[in-house]
Amino acid sequence: MSHFPGMYPYTRMRRMRRDDFSRRLMRENVLTANDLIWPVFVLEGANTREAIPSMPGVERVSIDLLVQEAEAAAKLGIPAMALFPVTPQEAKSDKAEEAWNPDGLAQRAVRALKAAVPEVGVITDVALDPFTSHGQDGLMDENGYILNDETVHALVKQALSHAEAGADVVAPSDMMDGRIGEIRDVLEQHGHVGTRILAYSAKYASSFYGPFRDAVGSAANLKGGNKYSYQMDPANSDEALREVALDLQEGADMVMVKPGMPYLDIVRRIKDEFKAPTYVYHVSGEYAMLKAAGMNGWINEKACVLEALLGMKRAGADGILTYYAKQVADWLRNP
Numbered sequence: 001m002s003h004f005p006g007m008y009p010y011t012r013m014r015r016m017r018r019d020d021f022s023r024r025l026m027r028e029n030v031l032t033a034n035d036l037i038w039p040v041f042v043l044e045g046a047n048t049r050e051a052i053p054s055m056p057g058v059e060r061v062s063i064d065l066l067v068q069e070a071e072a073a074a075k076l077g078i079p080a081m082a083l084f085p086v087t088p089q090e091a092k093s094d095k096a097e098e099a100w101n102p103d104g105l106a107q108r109a110v111r112a113l114k115a116a117v118p119e120v121g122v123i124t125d126v127a128l129d130p131f132t133s134h135g136q137d138g139l140m141d142e143n144g145y146i147l148n149d150e151t152v153h154a155l156v157k158q159a160l161s162h163a164e165a166g167a168d169v170v171a172p173s174d175m176m177d178g179r180i181g182e183i184r185d186v187l188e189q190h191g192h193v194g195t196r197i198l199a200y201s202a203k204y205a206s207s208f209y210g211p212f213r214d215a216v217g218s219a220a221n222l223k224g225g226n227k228y229s230y231q232m233d234p235a236n237s238d239e240a241l242r243e244v245a246l247d248l249q250e251g252a253d254m255v256m257v258k259p260g261m262p263y264l265d266i267v268r269r270i271k272d273e274f275k276a277p278t279y280v281y282h283v284s285g286e287y288a289m290l291k292a293a294g295m296n297g298w299i300n301e302k303a304c305v306l307e308a309l310l311g312m313k314r315a316g317a318d319g320i321l322t323y324y325a326k327q328v329a330d331w332l333r334n335p
C-alpha cells in the first residue's frame with residue numbers, strides 16, 4: 001500500500017546512492033594530489049628541524065631538509081610548494097631590507113630546490129612581515145599606518161629577487177593596492193616573462209592565522225595587533241570580487257581566497273564570475289583545529305580533512321594550499 005496517494009515517487013534520489021558503482025558514476029568532484037600546494041617553513045642552519053607547538057606535525061626545516069621534503073613531495077605527485085622563511089630576529093629591520101637580499105633565506109631555498117627537484121613548482125611569498133621588526137606586511141609611518149606606495153616599491157624589489165633566484169610563481173600576500181601591476185611590469189622588463197603571479201586577492205583579516213604567526217615568529221612582534229587597514233573585513237563579499245577584478249587586470253595568472261572553510265562562498269562567487277584559476281588557502285588555524293580534534297580522538301582526522309578539502313574543490317577551487325598536503329597525497333595514494 002502506497003503512502004503516496006495516487007502514485008509512487010518516480011524519482012527516488014536514493015536509487016543512485018544505493019551501490020558503490022552508481023555513487024562513483026555520478027560523483028561530481030574529486031580530490032587528487034594535483035590539487036595540492038604544500039606550504040613549508042624554512043629555517044637557517046643545516047640538518048635542523050623545529051616543531052611548531054600550535055601546529056603539531058608541521059616543522060620548520062633547514063634548506064637541506066627542505067630539499068628532501070621536496071623530493072618526497074615530487075614522489076607523491078604534489079605539483080608545488082610555497083615557501084615561508086623564518087627570519088632570524090637580527091636580520092629584521094624597519095625597512096625590511098632583508099626581503100630582497102639575493103642571498104636571503106628564501107632566495108637560497110629557491111635556488112636549492114630548483115637545482116635539486118626542478119619538477120616541483122616553487123612559489124614564494126611576497127610580503128614584508130617576516131622581515132619587518134614590527135611584524136606588519138608593509139612599511140609604517142610614524143603613526144603606525146602602513147604606507148601603500150612605499151611598500152609596493154619594496155615588494156617589487158622582493159618579487160624580482162625571487163624571480164632572479166628562479167621562483168616559478170611569486171605570490172603577493174600583502175594586500176597593498178596596485179602591487180600586481182607593478183610586479184608584472186618589473187618582471188616583464190627584466191625578461192621574466194614566464195614567472196607566474198599568484199595573487200592573494202581576497203585575503204581577509206582573519207583570526208585563523210594565529211599559528212602561522214607563531215611559526216614564522218611574527219606574532220610577538222606584531223605592532224598594532226591587527227592588519228585591518230589592509231586585509232579585508234570578514235563581513236564583505238562584493239569587495240572580494242573587486243579585488244580579484246583588479247588583480248586579473250593588472251596581470252595576475254592565479255587568484256586566491258584566504259582562509260578556506262569559512263570563505264567558500266567567496267571562492268564560488270569568484271570562480272563563477274571570472275573563470276580564472278582560483279586557489280584557496282586552508283590556513284594554519286584550520287589545520288590546528290582539525291589536528292587538535294583528531295589528536296583528541298574527537299573526530300576522524302583523515303575523513304574530516306579529506307571532506308574539508310573536497311568541499312573546497314566543490315566550491316570551485318582549482319587548488320588548495322594546505323599544511324596537510326603531504327599527508328593527504330599519501331592518504332590518496334594508500335587509502
Ligand code: PBG
Nearest residue numbers: 127129173208209212283284285
Ligand atoms: C603574511 C601571511 C600570513 C599567512 C600567509 N602569509 C599571515 C598574516 O597575514 O598575518 C597566513 C597563513 C596561515 O595562517 O596559514 N604575509
